[in-house]
Amino acid sequence: MPSRSPSRRQADNEHLRTRRDHASELAEDYVEAIAEIVERTGFCRVTDLAERFAVSHVSVNRAIARLKRDGFVEAHPYGPVHLTASGSRLALHSRDRHRIVLEFLRALGVSEKTAALDAEGLEHHVSSETLRKMKAFAVDRATEG
Amino acid sequence: MPSRSPSRRQADNEHLRTRRDHASELAEDYVEAIAEIVERTGFCRVTDLAERFAVSHVSVNRAIARLKRDGFVEAHPYGPVHLTASGSRLALHSRDRHRIVLEFLRALGVSEKTAALDAEGLEHHVSSETLRKMKAFAVDRATEG
DNA sequence: CAGGAGATGTAGCGTAAGCTACAAGTCTGT
């Protein structure tokens, strides 16, 4: 008789993939936010991030500690938060992807507010293959009618 | 001078929305899996779920405890897992949404394997508005060329 | 050059999810 559950390579497990996406999500959102805040205001403080993410400053502190540990940011007590080279690269990558997903949703006809809300979660689960398709679609809709 | 950060309603915070999406994600995926396994094999055991999600049976046990607590499943020691009425409703809803997202990715031209991988994470961040657009797009591509 | 407001840090807590190791139940074939 056939086995109840045919074996499949781990790499093909969708849930594993999703858990991995989530493991890198916080770092991606933080470096993206830090880059944006620095650009806009000159420097990024704990409070800015707390407001951005709608969490307490304590949660931000702990997140920053993890980002430091992972080499994405540099920060000293009572000082502003800076991106490392690695953090900057990740920020650029994340921002690009975020923009493409957002543009794509707009091109699909989703309202501005909904697009912004959905994109924040969606972006972390979009593979490079899907991202390419989204980009092509958005560009298509922009050039043609 | 203008405040460094213009105030915004909490409901508009994208990260808050994303965190809420994640809070309901496990329940959605579990009831969806339970419904599918019951349909296919007649009943759903702890082991089936452990394999499906690629986690240990311990993680499944704890997840089932939470699902019980939240009224989505009924289960007794050493017995199979059943969906409650509430759990069945959630399963149907989740399965519909999952299918639409998957169909949509296919219609976009994403490969079968990638579509399956991406859909598992994406589905939880798709608002009803975006889902409608995705459905329309998929249907469009199916009927026309 | 004090206050005091606001920002930051720390202690301690909670829940969700993951794990290994071990204990105990169930079920099947001989």
Next chain:
DNA sequence: ACAGACTTGTAGCTTACGCTACATCTCCTG
């Protein structure tokens, strides 16, 4: 009917990421 294989349960650990309460620092303003 029972041995062994498989399944399920439990104890105890870990990390991520939320929180409140309280302590401390910084920086502006009178």
